[in-house]
Amino acid sequence: MIPDTSSKIIFTPIKNKRTFEEISLEIKRLIFKGILKPNDKLPSEIELARQFNVGRQTLREALRLLELSGFIAIQKGSTGGPIIEDTIFNTISNSFLDAFLMKKITTEELTIARLETEKGMLKYVIDNAKDSDIRSLKENIVQAKKHAKANIRPFRDNIEFHRLLAKASKNQMFVIMVESIMAIVADFFSRLEPEFDVSKRVIEKHEALLNAIIRRDRDKAMSLLEDHILKVGKRFQKIIDEVRK
Secondary structure, eight states: OOOBOTTTOOOOOOOOTTHHHHHHHHHHHHHHTTSSOTTOBOOOHHHHHHHHTOOHHHHHHHHHHHHHTTSEEEEOSTTOEEEEOOOHHHHHHHHHHHHHHTTSSOHHHHHHHHHHHHHHHHHHHHHHOOHHHHHHHHHHHHHHHHHHHTTOOOHHHHHHHHHHHHHHTTOHHHHHHHHHHHHHHHHHHHTSOOOHHHHHHHHHHHHHHHHHHHTTOHHHHHHHHHHHHHHHHHHHHHHHHHHHO
């Protein structure tokens, strides 16, 4: 159930030539301060317009700006309205994916960016990963093996492994960057026919990488990660070349 915060927050009237931008900034400020949280419901348009002392059209422009930048979602229906939503990751990821699909990003560029990002991230994973992170990564591998054994292609599990690695780094910028890159990788894999042998090899690579992380063997972990990402990149390029023939 979505918590209703509409009666808890009082907004200050805004007076500015670009009033809708000021309203947007004020709501963002409350989000950044943690006063407004994901899934919180904002007051109705009428109430927001009254609190900000602006017309409903100006208020709608502000809400539209917040929606486009991924801070809120507008739910339809009598019980709908503006909801604080953590869609910033999705907005960034979709921008990367759109660029790739429009051929503004090459497979080689994707592989290089992924390699450099995840190698830079990995040393922080080795230094900062908690027991809970290691458990999550182990559970991911177990789940991937179960899916592979049941002839269910575990590509979603394999994608999630890299997202879990990013979270284990304890650096939100790595989380954002890996989330964006993996959006492209996930889209690409979703278009392929099931290849269980390849998926099983990926799981084996992930398990070996996790073991190196647990041992704090930085050199081995880096070597395994680099080999894995480069092979995925070559596979991407091979498939694209075959499609273009």
